[in-house]
Amino acid sequence: MPSPDLCIIGGAGHVGLPLALAFCSRGLTVGIVDRNEDALAAISRGEMPFMEIHGEEFLADALEKKQLIFTSDASIVKETPIVIVVVGTPIDEYLNPEIRLMEDCLKELVPFMHDGQLLVLRSTVYPGISEWTQKFFKKNNLGVEVAFCPERIAQGYALREVFQLPQIVSAFSDEGRKRASDLFKKLTDEIVEVEPMEAELAKLFTNSWRYLMFAAANQFYMIANDLGLDFSRIHHAITHDYDRASDLPRPGFAAGPCLFKDTMQLAAFNKNNFALGQAAMSINEGLVYYLISRLKAKHDLSTKKVGILGMAFKAESDDPRASLSYKLKKQLSFVCEEVLTTDHYVKTDDDLVPLEQVLEKCEIIIVGVPHKAYRDLELEGKIVVDVWNVFGKGTVV
Template sequence: MAMNPSYNYDVCVLGGAGRAGLPLSLSFAKAGKKTVIYDINESTVNQINASEMPFMEEGASILLDVTLNKTLWATIDPKVVSESRFIVVTIGTPIDEYLNPSFTDMKNVMAFLEPYLKAPQIIILRSTVYPTISSTLQKQLDKTCPGVHVCFCPERIIEGKAIQEIETLPQIISGFDETAINQVKDLFMAISPEVIETSPLEAEFSKLFTNSYRYIQFAISNQFYMIAEQFGANTENIFHAMSHNYPRMSALAKPGFAAGPCLFKDTMQLSAFTNNTFFLGHSAMLINEGLPKFLVNQLKEKMTMLDKKIGILGMAFKAESDDSRESLSYKLRKLLNLEGARVLCSDVYLKDKDFVSEDVLIETCDIVIIGVPHQKYKTLSYSGCELIDMWGVS
C-alpha cells in the first residue's frame, strides 16, 4: 500500500479570495484546519494578507484577524496546490452570451491543476456546476492523474450570512470513491452540523433545483406585482391579505428585482441541460428580467421621460450587500437613459465616483425608484418626489 505523503496544508481553496471561497476558507481555518487560499487576484490576496476583508460578510473580519498566519494563509503561488491534502475549487461558473454554461474557466483550471496533483489528493468541487461535470472531470483525471478523486460538495450559503450558514446548514457531499467520500465527510464534519450524502449527479441537481426554485418563487411574486399594478391595485395590501396568519402563504416572497450572480445563471444552466425544456425556469427569467422594463413602461404611460430627473436608490443586487454583480438596477438605469431621462444613482454600500448621496438624489430628482431595499432607505423621507417602491420600503 502506498504511503500517504504528509502535506503542509489540510485544505487549499482555489478561488479562495472570492465571495464563496473566502468565508469557507475562514470556516476551515477557524476549525483548526491548516488552510491556504490560492487565488489569481493579486490585489484581493494582498488585502487578505493585510487582514482586510475585500467585501462585506458578517463575522468574517474578526475571523480573518484571528486566523491569519496561524491557520490561514493566502497566496498567488500555485505550488501550494501540490502541498495540500484537499483542493477545494470555488471559481466562478458563468453562463455565456447565449445563456449557455461556459466551461472554459473550469477546463482551464483543471488543465492548470494537473501538474500539481498526485494521488491521494482529493479535489472538492464547490462551485455550482452544470450536471455531469463532476463525472467528466473524474474521467479526465483517471487518465491524467490516477488516484486523484473528485467530490462535488455544493456551496449553499447566501452572501452576507455565509459564516453563520456554513456552521448551521447541512452539507451535501458526493463523490465516486468510498474512501474519498469518507475523508471529505470528516473534513466537512469539522465545520458543518451534518452531512447529506448523495450521488454526484443528485448533488449537482440539488444545487441547481434549489436556486431555480428560489428564482421561480421570486418570479411568481413579480408577476403578481405586475398584474396588480396594471389594474391599479396595491400589491402590498394584497400580499398582506394573502399571507397574514395564513401559513400556506408563508413562502410568499416580496416583489422586487431578483438578480445577482447565482439565481439567473443557475436557472439557465438547468435550462441548457434540459435542452431548453425547463419552461418554468425560462418563464421565471422572462418575468424577473422583464421587471425593469415593466417599471419603465408604467412610467411612460404617465409621462414623457425626456429630460426628467430620475433617481435609482440602491444599486447592489440585494439588500445590505456591496455586491453589484448582475444587479437589475443597472439594467433599469440603461432603460431609463434610452428614454432620454437623466438618471442619478446612489447606494449605501457601493463606491462609484458617478453615484451621489441619497440626500442629493432625493432632493434633486422628480422621481425616485427604490432599486434595492437597504435598511437605511426605510428611514428616509421621500416627501417632495414621486416614489416608486415595489419593495414596500416607505
Template sequence: MKEQLLQKIKDRTAIVGVVGLGYVGLPLAVEKAKAGYKTIGFDIQDQKVDMVNRGQNYIGDIIDGELQQVVASGKLSATKDFSFISKVDCVAICVPTPLDRYYQPDISYVENSTKDIAKYLHKGMLIVLESTTYPGTTEKVIKPILEETGLKDGRDFYLAFSPERVDPGNKLYNTKNTPKVVGGTTPDSTQVAAELYRSVLEGEVFEVSSPAVAEMEKILENTFRNINIALANEMAIICNKMGIDVWEVIEAAKTKPYGFMAFYPGPGVGGHCIPIDPYYLTWKVREYDYHTRLIEIAGEINNYMPEYVVERSMKILNQYRKALNGAKVFVLGVAYKQDIDDIRQSPALKVIEHLEKQGAQVIYNDPYVPRFEHSNKKYTSSPITQQNLQDADLVIITTQHTSYDYEFIVEHSKVLFDTKNATRNVKQNRDKIIKL
C-alpha cells in the same frame, strides 16, 4: 490510503487548499483555518492575494477580526503559485461559473483550475468542486482532466461535489452553520469529503449518492426561487392592472399556515445564483431532447422587470405632465439585495440603463456601493439630501437598504416609486408613494 487521510482530518494535520477567494472561497478558507487546518488560498488576482496576506477583508460576511487572527496565526495564507497544491491534502474549487452572451454555461474557470490542480495532483488527495454547475460536470469534465495524470479516481484520489450555499447579508445563516450536501464519485470519496466538512462546519452534512445528485440539487434550489419570484412579479403586474395592492395580497396569503411560501416582487432578480443557475439546466437538458418551458418563462418574466419598472416610471411621470426624456430620476440602491455591496446581475443597473436610454438624467445613491462601472460608464453615488430629493422628478427605490431614512426620503420627494415595499411603515405623505 483513505484511513490515513481520515486520520489527518481527524487530528487536523491535513493541509487544505481553496481555489478562488471570492464570496464563496474566502469564507470557506477562513472557516477551515478557524477549525485548525493549515489553509492555503489560491487566486489569480494579485489584489485578493495581497489583501488576504495582509489580513484585509473584502467580503461582507467575514468578520474582520477572524480573518486577521487566522492570518496572523499562520493558519491562512494566499498565493498565486499553484505549485503549492503539491503540499495540500484536500482542495476545494470555488471559482465563478458565469453564462456567456448566449446564456450557455461558461465553465472555463473550473476547467482551468482543474488543470492547475492536475499538474500537482498526488495520491491520497481529495478534490471537491463547490462552484455551481450543470449535472455531470464533476464526473464528465473534472474527473477526465485529473485522470490524464495517470492517477485513477477512487483508487488514487477522491473526488466529490458539494454545492456552495452562500446568502450575502443573511444575519442568521452563513458558511459555518448552513447545512451542506456532499456527493462523491465513490462511497469513499463521499465519506472523506463529508468528514472534512463535518470537522469544519456546524450545519448538518447530508450525503447523497453521486455528484450528479448534488449538482442537480443545487440547480433545483435556485430554480425554485427563480420560478416563485417570477410568479410574484407576474402577480404584481396583474394586480397593478386591476388596482389591487400586491403587497397586501401576499401578506394575506402568508396567514395560511401550510401550502404557501411568501415570495416578493421587485425590479428583477440579481446575484450570482438565481439569474444564472436555471440556465445551466435549460442548456443541459437539450441533450435529452427536452425543453424547459416553465423555467425559461420564469426567466423571461424576471428579465422583463427592469423594463417594466421603467414603463411604470413613464406612466407615473405622465400623471404629473412630465416626460421621462429629460426628467431627473434619483435611483436608491444598486446592490442586488439589501445591506450588501454586491452588484452582480443587479436589476437596478438595468433599470438605470433603460432610464438613460429613454433620455432620463439619472443619479443614484447606495451606502454600500460608492461607485461602479456599467456598460463602459462610470457612476458615483450621490448623497440623499433634501436638495437632491427635491430636484428629482421621480425617486425610485430599487434596493431596500435598512439604513435609509424612508420618512425623510418620502417627505422630500415629489413622487416616489417604491419597487420593494420599503416604505410600508411610513406614516406621513403616503400620497407621494406609488408601489410596484
C-alpha cells in the same frame, strides 16, 4: 510556514474566503489560492474585500493564529492533501454555461496534483462536470478522489450558515465520500450523501426554485398593479398567519450572480426545455421594462431626472454583480433627461453619486434595492417607485 491542511482555489472570492475562514475557526491551516492579487493583499492585511457578517473577526483571528497562506501560484497544491475548487461558473452573453473556465482551472492544477489527494468541487457546476473531472484526473494517470459538495449559503451570511446548514456530499467512491464527509463534519453535524449527478441537480434545482418563487411574486405584483391595487396589502392578506403561503416572497428585482445564471444552466442542460425557468426569467428581468412602461404612461420622462436608490444586487450587500438596477439604469437612460445612481454600500462604481445629490436633483425616485438606510428618507413631493414597499406607502406604480 507549515504545509496547509487544505487549499481553496478561488479562495479570495465570495464563497471561497468565508469557507477558508470557517475551516480556520475549526483549527485548520488553509492555503488561499487566487488570481486576484489585490484581494489577496487586502485579505492578508486583515481587510475583507466584500461585506460578510463577522468576516473581519474571523479573519483577524485566523491571521493572528497564522492559519492562512496566500498565493496566486497553483503549485502550492503539491503540499496539501485536500484541494477545494470554488471559482466562478458564469454563463456567457448567449446564456450558455462557460464550462471552459472550470476546465482551464483544473488543467492548471493537474501538473501539481498527486495520487491520494481529495479534490472537492464547491462551485455550482453544469451537470456532468464532476464526472468529467473524475475522468480527467484518471486520464492524467492521477489517483485523485473527486467529490462534489455544493455551497448553499446566502452571500454575506456564510459565516453563520456554513455551520448550520446540512452539507450535501457526493463522490465517486466510498473512500471519496468518507473523506469529503469527514471534512465537512468539521463544520456541521449533518451530512446528506447523494450521487454526484444528484448533488449537481440538487444545487441547480434549489436556485431555480428560488428564482421561480420570485417570479411568482413579481407576476402577482404586476397583475395587481395593473388593476391599480396595492400588492403589499394582498401579500399581507395571503401570508398573515397562513403557513401554507407564508414563504411567498415580496416582489422586487430578483438578481445577482447565482439565481439567473443557474436557472439558465439548468435550461441549457435540459436542451433549452425548461419552460418554467424561461418564463421566470422573462418575468424577473421584465419587471424592469414593466416599471418603465408604467412610468412612461403617466409622465413625460424626457423632461425628468430619475434617481435609483441601491445598485447592489440585494439589500445590505456591496455586491453589484448582475444587479437589475444596472439594467434599469441603462433602459432609463434611453428615455429620461438624466439618471443618477447611488448606493449605501457599493464602492466599485465610479458613476455613483451621494444620496443627497440624487434627492436634490431627481423628481422621480426608484428603489433599486431596499437597503435599511433608505427606510427613513423624506420623499415628500417626489414620484416614488417602491416595488419593495420600503417606505410603507404601498407599491402602486
